[in-house]
Amino acid sequence: MIRFLDVHKSYRVDGRDVPALQPLDLEIADGEVFGIIGHSGAGKSTLVRLINLLERPSGGRVLIDDIDMTSLDEPALRAQRRRIGMIFQHFNLLGSQTVADNIAFPLRLAGERDAKAIRARVDELLARVGLQAHADKYPSQLSGGQKQRVGIARALANRPSILLCDEATSALDPQTTGDVLALLAEINRELKLTIVLITHEMDVVRRVCDRVAVLDAGHVVETGAVADVFLHPRHPTTRRFVEEALPEEAASTRQTPYAHVPGRILRLSFRGEATWTPTLSRVMRDTGVDFNILAGRIDRIKELPYGQLTLALDGANVDAALEALRTAGIEIEEVASLENPS
Numbered sequence: 001m002i003r004f005l006d007v008h009k010s011y012r013v014d015g016r017d018v019p020a021l022q023p024l025d026l027e028i029a030d031g032e033v034f035g036i037i038g039h040s041g042a043g044k045s046t047l048v049r050l051i052n053l054l055e056r057p058s059g060g061r062v063l064i065d066d067i068d069m070t071s072l073d074e075p076a077l078r079a080q081r082r083r084i085g086m087i088f089q090h091f092n093l094l095g096s097q098t099v100a101d102n103i104a105f106p107l108r109l110a111g112e113r114d115a116k117a118i119r120a121r122v123d124e125l126l127a128r129v130g131l132q133a134h135a136d137k138y139p140s141q142l143s144g145g146q147k148q149r150v151g152i153a154r155a156l157a158n159r160p161s162i163l164l165c166d167e168a169t170s171a172l173d174p175q176t177t178g179d180v181l182a183l184l185a186e187i188n189r190e191l192k193l194t195i196v197l198i199t200h201e202m203d204v205v206r207r208v209c210d211r212v213a214v215l216d217a218g219h220v221v222e223t224g225a226v227a228d229v230f231l232h233p234r235h236p237t238t239r240r241f242v243e244e245a246l247p248e249e250a251a252s253t254r255q256t257p258y259a260h261v262p263g264r265i266l267r268l269s270f271r272g273e274a275t276w277t278p279t280l281s282r283v284m285r286d287t288g289v290d291f292n293i294l295a296g297r298i299d300r301i302k303e304l305p306y307g308q309l310t311l312a313l314d315g316a317n318v319d320a321a322l323e324a325l326r327t328a329g330i331e332i333e334e335v336a337s338l339e340n341p342s
């Protein structure tokens with residue numbers, strides 16, 4: 001478990017302390033994929049670098065499995081850091097060394113001298129990231145996705161229990177991003193390690209994260225399970241990130257003058273089993289309510305199927321219909337209140 005207790009961070013710039021992170025408390029559970037989303041300059045990199053103490057907090061404590069990282073001397077800190085792997089947006093590979101040597105680097109750094117043991121571990125890691133055929137190549141001979149796979153293999157070399165990912169897919173095209181995210185999800189599942197992932201894209205959070213914290217100008221403005229935050233964003237910054245991930249819905253909401261659509265405009269969210277059951281048609285048939293679909297999508301949040309429909313409902317029994325839908329586990333919000341949140 002990673003715990004931030006009243007942690008804050010300022011940088012000294014031209015003799016002045018400039019705050020990058022306001023005091024925050026945060027818990028990241030063992031084995032979860034935790035997303036940190038925010039715009040450029042929000043403090044994401046600072047937050048993640050406080051975990052392995054690449055940055056020292058200006059105040060507060062960072063605990064990993066109840067060990068206070070800020071209280072450790074250099075050798076103890078080095079030992080703790082070995083339990084934390086990290087991957088970067090621009091991969092940070094050694095250009096003059098082969099793929100195999102890049103992956104072996106942290107093993108040698110940790111004191112491993114047995115060439116056979118190093119080779120065996122490197123082979124195992126190459127297989128894990130699907131690069132067996134590329135061991136003797138140099139980074140310049142690899143695609144971006146392959147370079148990030150080398151970065152992942154290198155980060156896993158010393159069998160860490162935590163993997164920090166700093167914008168790991170930001171330099172990759174959508175297809176390659178999908179492949180790298182799938183690899184991270186597989187690693188999380190099979191090796192049970194905790195992944196902390198920084199991104200500025202809600203779609204990345206939706207695809208791999210269990211929980212998320214939204215950072216805005218150094219403040220954590222929202223945290224929660226990804227399904228809750230994605231389906232019911234509360235803070236304006238979170239809402240913008242969700243809209244960016246669903247550009248078609250956002251555009252249709254903006255362009256469709258719902259004020260002129262008769263009936264009550266509601267957004268229904270279905271999760272899991274509710275996505276596949278014909279609850280909507282049953283309830284509408286039973287209550288005699290007319291409905292018109294204005295927008296909708298069915299997709300997944302990590303492995304959880306979900307659906308979201310914007311409907312106009314008309315008829316005498318709308319309240320009874322909504323009650324029946326809620327009883328069936330469907331979440332309902334008035335679109336007017338979504339557009340003008342209090």
Ligand SMILES: Nc1ncnc2c1ncn2[C@@H]1O[C@H](COP(=O)(O)OP(=O)(O)OP(=O)(O)O)[C@@H](O)[C@H]1O
Pocket residue numbers: 011012013019020038039040041042043044045046047
């Ligand atoms: N070493 C540093 N010295 C001074 N100021 C810094 C330093 N590192 C970061 N900052 C400042 O702290 C704030 C947060 O930066 P940080 O890099 O953590 O944000 P970020 O959300 O990761 O941004 P990006 O997505 O652009 O990397 C910014 O205002 C940045 O200019």
